[in-house]
Amino acid sequence: MSTPSEQGAPTRTGVHERLAALSAGAPPAFDPRRTLRLRVEFVRQLKRRRTQFAAAVLLVLPILIALAFKIGGDSTGGPGLVDLATTGAANFALFTEFASVGFLLVVIVALFCGDTVASEANWASLRYLLAMPVPRARLLRQKLIVALTLSFAANLMLPAWGLLVGSFFFGGAPARSPLGGTFDFTESLWRLAIVVAYACGQSLVVAALAFLLSVSVDNPLGAVGGATLLVVVSNIIDSITALDPYRRFLPTHFQYSWLDALGPTVSWDDMMRGTGVALIYAAVFFAIAWLRFDRKDVTS
Amino acid sequence: MSILRRVRHAPRRLVAAVAVLALAAVVITITALAGSAPAVHTHSQFVAGTPEAGRAVRLDTTLYLPAKTPAPAVLLAHGFGGSKSSVASEARSLARHGYVVLAYTARGFGESGGLVHLDAPNYEVHDASLLVTHLVSLPQVSRAGGQPRIAVAGGSYGGALALLLAGTDPRIQAVGADITWNDLAQALFPNANGAPPGVFKKLWAGYLFQAANTGPGADPACGRFAPELCAAYEQAARTGTPSTALLALMRASSPATVLDKITAPTLLTQGEQDALFPLSEADANARGIAAHGTPVRVTWRAGGHDGADGASEVLSALTGWLGDVFGGRVRGQQPFEISEQGSAISTASGRTVDRTLHVDGYPGVPGAAAPRREVTVSGPPQTITAPAGGNPAAVTSLPVIGSLLAGVAQLPAFSALGTIPGQGAQFLSARLPARVLIAGASTVTVTITARTSTDAILFVALHDVAPGGDDVLPSNLVAPLHLTGLQPGTPRTVVVQLPAVVREVAAGHRLRLSVATTDLAYQLPADPRAYTVALAGLSAPLSIPTADGRVVHPGHPAAWLLTGLAGCVLAGATVMFVFARRRRALHADPDLAAVPVSIAGLVKEYADGYRAVDDVTFRVERGQVVGLLGPNGAGKTTTLRVLVGLIRPTAGVIHVFGEPVRPGAAVLARLGAFIEGPGFLPHLSGRENLRLFWAATGRADDEADFDTALDIAGLGTSIERRVKTYSHGMKQRLGIAQAMLGLPEVLVLDEPTNGLDPPQIAEMREVLRRYAESGRTVVVSSHLLAEVEQTCTHVVVMHRGRLVAAGSVSDIAGAGGVQLAVEEPDRAAKVLAAAGIAAHPVPARRALEDVFLDLVAEEPR
Structure with a gap:
């Protein structure tokens, strides 16, 4: 409020004349199905610092891991994913996925899906979208599509970028399975695709809970943290083997079942179970999110 | 403001509830775990054993008593070289599961007296019978039908004792034998051709002899071994062949002699990593016991004498078995469990772990078929040599450190030790078209021609070769083959039984049959030799026993997936159904089509009973500038929130141009709103915010009239700066400009002059007046009376949620008497x-x- 132009007080006769010359308003050509199109929502999200920060972390992490392996030298011990990580690009990508899927990707998915509505509420821009009006169910749909696309893109980007970084640092040797044997390049890509697809399916649980919390609270941190907390608590309870056979119904129990895609033959059993469990949790959380938001009094 | 705060508490309660539930789950779990460890009492004493050489022998025992007695008893025997303390944790665990456990130190070991007779019937087995008598006398041991309930269990040396005791003492009602032998001669002098005696397993035998050769007061040469056993062993170690005396002693100590007398249901667990007592020993025991109708359950577990794994597996198998036997649940075909080693990857560490396969019945016993697959291996005849002195020899497994080797066995460096150039013949299969689970001992027919000798000692093995060349020797096991009575240069064709292993060979892999002349673990001939190894017709069928096993997980995996999909459909349908029910019939009112805003009987009551708006009714006509006037908390903002569809009224209805207002109603597009402060994306500039806002409406850009909006905002060049850098007043003006985008027919402004300075307020007043003159309508709320008086044509006064007065400003201000203006x-x-x-x-x-x-x-x- 320092420069004269910002002071703005002098009467802007131009505006006043224009206003005075206005014809009476007419109903606009408004179509609720065209509100908040995906392109618009993508621009809104992609320009955010947190999106760019998450992308930067995913880009830097594989390089850091590769450098760590370079500095640390050869590992010894049993035939684990970590021991095979420096075999070649595909093994490196698999290890990167293994190291990240338990927490980093959870946090990123929770960030994209938990922050999307809550941050709008926090900025107070949510009420202007709703008064626009963007129908509530449509607002959720559009926001979820964008948030899930970003989440899946993160899930895909990590191993894909890991593949590139790995081929730079460790060469393009075919993938070696910890269970013995190697895959040719096409087979390696196919196995990686299964891994990514399954990881995306598993991340639906976190995405759904984060989204539910996002429409329930006005604080983005609460939504992201709440969803992450669920994963942590579920992992702790899952580590108590005495709880069998009920552990299988925990949302994270089958989180790592994509490892079954690394055997000589792909074992689909646990991946089917894990996807089933994830779908149930996701469906319930998403349904509650839609029902809650539909009736919610938006006061923020 | 307090209303808003109250509402915001609701989601916080939800989060708190979730947290409390999670915490409760953790607490319950921990309590349950802590509660599952009842107290166990122990009592140590010496019990008289079988006298030896005219002297009394005392056996060192410990009795473990469970929390509840009487209970079934388990006599627990230890492995070779151990003592009662080496089974203490197992005994304690069994006691916690409700069994009276008597652990003891066998004669010749630890504090017990006497000498080692290698599970001889007259000594060790008789000792065990005396201990059973001791158990029978205890009041804590339960009885059924007058018979005391007694089981015997043990591993290795103790396992053979358990079988031998069960075959001689009819009081035994259940048996659990782990990693033990069937025929000691076959185990220590194995022959892949079946004909005894085979090749001396010198490393293992020497190691075992050493294990009993130490301790206080031991004879320097024979330790605590019985003299006749010691002499027989030393003779065999010197020559590599067993004397008749040793064969007789080993025969007496073999469960093979008593299998037909065992009537107690028997659990046989055998390790897959076991070069000493391989799976074939348990297989022989299972067949022998089952042949007489006694129920047998077989489990091939991880570990064994070459691997440290599998201890917990044995214990859980044993407790399950004892529970089944004493619970009377052992009927019909017993399940067969196979541990498939390294067939899964740990989720915690990313390393390989074992997986358990369930097979409906053990293939070796009556009633269960043994499926077999045939794979052809081929290769030309190959001549291989054995070096003089048997050195260098291939290394496949080593006693004791075998468990260490198991981890590195798959590394190329170790595989190289297992094959020495010139010492081995190789026969390869084609790539397997589908996966094969090898579960047991494969057989193959080979033709051996000794070049210079009349006997042959060879080591046969089956390898899994991956496409990349990775070569794995399953469980590091080789089968020694001893042929005698050969004529140099004359071929002999023999059927060879390969080591019994569990191995999943993937599709695309090959099988490699190797025949080698040396192995470090066995007694090798001292003279140099040459053999020609061939397959009949350059190729031979390899007969592979396989198992139709499935991973232990109840339920079909597809059902889980289908349930998940069904859950999605159900959730979707529920949402649709509830949405349909919630869309209660609100009808358009054609009479009000020309009325910009009509509010009738509006009530908003919050969950705690607070009425923010209480029965408010008023109308706003075209061209009016209506002021909503009232102190803080009067319900002005709540009314406006209902008007733009942000909150649902408890009662009453609002029509905008005759259309009922509900959240998301299309008619709201005819309203421009500025409610309770501005709301922008802080990381974008003012211009980008306006552009994106308009883009989100989905309406054409030329309808927006950005120039007018930007002029009204009056931000100058600051419009290009990010909103987070704006002052409150700047955001306020940008918010009003946003509300005026598209020049809506109704402009709803909540406290628009907050944060504006007086010239800007004057400016705003003029803008609103002119805006209304165009036939549009403006609704302004304010708590500033002068403001409303100067700006508005009409006023609605609210207080405590109620409408107090409504009308034109002049009517309201003029009410209350006639005025007469005079000069003086x-x-x-x-x-x-x-x-x-x-x-x-x-x-x-x-x-x-x-x-x-x-x-x-x-x-x-």
């Missing part, structure tokens, strides 16, 4: 008084403020 009030008053008319001086024009205060004061409370 004092003189006029005197004149009027003289004329008999009472007169009071009042301000020139009664301000709205006075009316408002009057109205508010009328309210009770």
